Amino acid sequence: MEHAEFNKDLLKFLNASPTPWHAVATMKKRLDAAGFEELDEKDDWSLDQNRSYYVVRNGSSIVAFRTGARDASASGIRMVGAHTDSPCLKVKPNPELRRKGFFQLGVEVYGGVLMNPWFDRDLSLAGRVTFLDGHDKVTDTLVDFRKSVAFIPSLAIHLDKEANSSRKVNAQTDLPPVLMQVPEDDATSFNDLLSQQIVSESGIKVRKILGYELGFYDAQEAGYVGLRDEFIASARLDNLLSCYIGLQALLNTSGDEAALLVCNDHEEVGSVSSEGAQGPFLTAVLDRWCGSGKAKAIARSMMVSADNAHGVHPNYMDKHDENHGPILNKGPVIKVNHNQRYATNSRSAAVYRHISDELGLPHQTFVVRSDMGCGSTIGPLTAANLGVTTLDIGVPQFGMHSIRELIGTEDGFTMFRVLTEFMQREQVF
Incomplete structure (x- = not known):
């Protein structure tokens, strides 16, 4: 090679x-x-x-x-x-958050995450899902949304004048990513979204989501960096x-x-x-x-x-x-x-x-x-x-x-x- x-x-x-x-x-x-x-x-x-x-x-x-x-x-x-x-942000078991019409997911910090760089990045979602299939069999499958599906927006500096000198990140309240906007009466669950993704990726019928281990990741692909391509960023x-x-x-x-x-x-x-x-x-x-x-x-x-x-x-x-x-x-x-x-x-x-x-x-x-x-x-x-x-x-x-x-x-x-x-x-x- x-x-x-x-x-x-x-x-x-x-x-x-x-x-x-x-x-x-x-x-x-x-x-x-x-x-x-x-x-x-x-x-x-x-x-x-x-x-x-x-x-x-x-x-x-x-x-x-x-x-x-x-x-x-x-x-x-x-x-x-x-x-x-x-290190990454893992989705919690009961993650749905609905605030002001925004659909967000609660996340748990996995490992020693450097948290500040996660703000203002295009995020996707992937991992393993365990579910009951159409034959009542407990099955595992991998999912990868592959596209940008979420974002953790920074608070504007106008609302946080000390952002550049003393900003601290609260993992519980500051990190839930925004996935979409929904009407007030929307009842979409995260499990519904997962079921749709499994069908889309593999065509497998999902009767019931039983569990998952999913993490957000940077949607930007790995690539070369540098005027002479001396580096790889990923x-x-x-x-x-x-x-x-x-x-x-x-x-x-x-x-x-x-x-x-x-x-x-x-x-x-x-x-x-x-x-x-x-x-x-x-x-x-x-x-x-x-x-x-x-x-x-x-x-x-x-x-x-x-x-x-x-x-x-x-x-x-x-x-x-x-x-x-x-x-x-x-x-x-x-x-x-x-x-x-x-x-x-x-x-x-x-x-x-x-x-x-x-x-x-x-x-x-x-x-x-x-x-x-x-x-x-x-x-x-x-x-x-x-x-x-x-x-x-x-x-x-x-x-x-x-x-x-x-x-x-x-x-x-x-x-x-x-x-x-x-x-x-x-x-x-």
Whole structure:
């Protein structure tokens, strides 16, 4: 895969994946096309060498792996981990609000949303809906309105003179989006609108909406930015970019060595769920794959936790340690925190640096300022659960947790090349 092709396909992936369920569905299609076999956790598994498999949990987390030519207990497994979820505004169970003829929906803030950028943006809506179909069967389906259906208008500065100096956002009262205008006697429910959307998208008859997990998202598609197209702007770069990089690396490996990609949901809210990185999903897959040889396999394995990093902002340079300010388009960022907010150690960092240097590709290092708190990733959670040597790394970006984020056009492809080599390398250590 060439550089331009990589970025063009990345834009397609981002635009097709407005929610974790859509992201996993998109990955499934690509894995199916590459000959991977889907496994069901409810069934017995019979895994063969030199085969490729994947398994999905809750529709929002996925583990895909190649068994390789040798037993994993003897060869170890080259693992890459990322997460499918991004901060957003989720629709509440009883969301309808009618005020002055405007139809609005109540929303719950999911994750550490940077809330101000959500105002005055064209918003669409997508997610999973569970319903009773025409045969009285409980069914799940994905919906994506795909067009601009909502807006959160700012209060005019004439009515809020302190907006530019001390504006605060109240998540309960300030964020309900406006969807349409309705007459005073209108009785349209949100469930009615969902039923119509399901029929429109899939033609399935809906008897009754039973539940949903839906989130608003930026209707503007991903695209290039910059006089020389140096950047890519998009929603959900944190962390669908890493999902895409890991997927492409797995698809482009030789398949000779045991390799695995895990993309977990719920990282943005702590990863404590059945399909989150602090849950049993990956461990369950490895138990069934490796059996009694799992401990030996883990001892020979390495996990690369891929999650975007904070690029040094030219307007806020003092927010970085002066020797550890990653620059966009200057290489992926090895993330170090000795208090174990990141799982990187000297050994795991050395593996990445060595491969990157062999390929003649750049890399950078990030350490948070000593007087600031440090975020975290699925890396420490996975390392603690499995006991596997782990590296935390990511592409540098601006605007993390905003409705629209920014990366350089060079860094994703650079990390893809290194991780592809990592996933097919015979000897990791």
